[in-house]
Amino acid sequence: MKPITLTINGETIRATVPPRLHLADFLRDQCGLTGTHLGCEHGVCGACTIRLDGAIVRSCLVLAVQADDTIIETIEGVTDSGEARALQAAFAARNALQCGYCTPGMVITALDFLATAPDPCDRSAIRAHLSGNYCRCTGYEAIIDAIAMVGGQ
Amino acid sequence: MKSAAFDYVRAGSVAEAIARLAADPFGTKLLAGGQSLLPALNLRLSAPALLVDIARLPELAGITLTGTTLRIGAGCTHASLLTAPEIARHAPLIAEALAHVAHPAIRSRGTLGGSLANADPAAELPAVMLALDATMIIEGPSGTRHIKATDFFTGMFETALAADEILIALEIPIRTQRSGFAELARRHGDYAIIGLAATMTADATRLAFFAGGPTAQLAQRAAGALGTGPLNHERIAAACTALAQDLPAHDDPEASASMRLHLARVLLRRVITPWINPSIRTPITA
Ligand SMILES: Cc1cc2nc3c(=O)[nH]c(=O)nc-3n(C[C@H](O)[C@H](O)[C@H](O)COP(=O)(O)OP(=O)(O)OC[C@H]3O[C@@H](n4cnc5c(N)ncnc54)[C@H](O)[C@@H]3O)c2cc1C
């Protein structure tokens, strides 16, 4: 077991973790932050996407021990802070979610896109940024509509 | 799936990481970005006893320019190289290729050193290193050695690295040259079905294909058929013909060997045909 100290959604957390525990399981099982979803556990689906030190990462491909001394933001954090409010409203308005399984990862990835893209309405750039996030329900068009809608605001 | 249990240490220096590897070379694995290793552990394709985390080592960080050599630390992440001004100016081929490597949330952690040490046959960066004539800088218990990219990639997921060695950095000679990149993948960010990283100086052309065989490789015969001097359509056609002798007949579920050869020729034309026009320059400037 290894001791770690990290900041999660603005709160300092101290914990002891087995080395093989990945950050997604740590967030869900030890911190009760179940908005971070697990689809594949090998990096291909994007459901577990979170922010680590400001950059989006796959929380299934980061060990909790690797996250010692980092700043983590999850879907709960960006919801409580209001950062995701416009996107969440646009997702609802455009029917950009059905089962909602992919949605937390989509929203975190879309926030990253909106913060970094030179043209936030460019649909092909949105597609490229979201290329690592799978949705089995919507067919993606509505998700791209929602992000472009916020990009245009 | 969950990985098997292992122990973990964060190395404080390259020397410490080498000592850990030397103590148990086959039970110990270096952990850089984890974007290839952790999926393998989660899928239980590998079960090391100890992971040695090298991600935060300052000795593996940074890009430096000395004279006509660009040195890139093995620990640089894909994302950092995509936006580095030194790369944009002196080795734009790296950034061009990185746009095809995985997705933003993977590029933020995956490293250059990890990608090269992993040597996936369909990975972009090994081919880029062949095209740029890079030299790998490797450290182990008996000191530092330098090895050319052409001697580094020895087979499918195999390199010249010994089990107790670390890739520290790589060095790229800065030359005035054109460079270009193209790949075909089923979806953006997937590993390629076939890809090409190419450079051309006044006296040499380097055509590095990837996903066409067990390892990225230079197409020597096609480059020979291109020759030197002003490029024209006949010489490009000759290179396309010669390519059949360069690429191994490689069938897999993605594509048959004949389809791969056809696609490789499409990419070769796509990348080098614009170079016929002498006013189009994509130089690496010193
Ligand atoms: C969904 C997904 C899609 C991807 N798509 C692509 C793609 O299209 N193209 C592509 O090229 N890659 C792709 N990747 C892989 C990605 O580029 C990885 O970042 C890269 O292959 C490994 O880098 P890493 O730093 O994460 O290495 P790790 O996963 O940490 O390590 C990989 C291996 O290299 C060894 N190693 C790491 N650093 C060193 C070093 N300095 N010296 C010696 N050995 C070392 C490790 O021990 C391990 O065996 C993808 C990954 C995922 C999860």
Ligand code: FES
């Ligand atoms: S659960 Fe992490 S990418 Fe699928």
Ligand code: FES
């Ligand atoms: S809404 Fe169901 S997976 Fe995307």
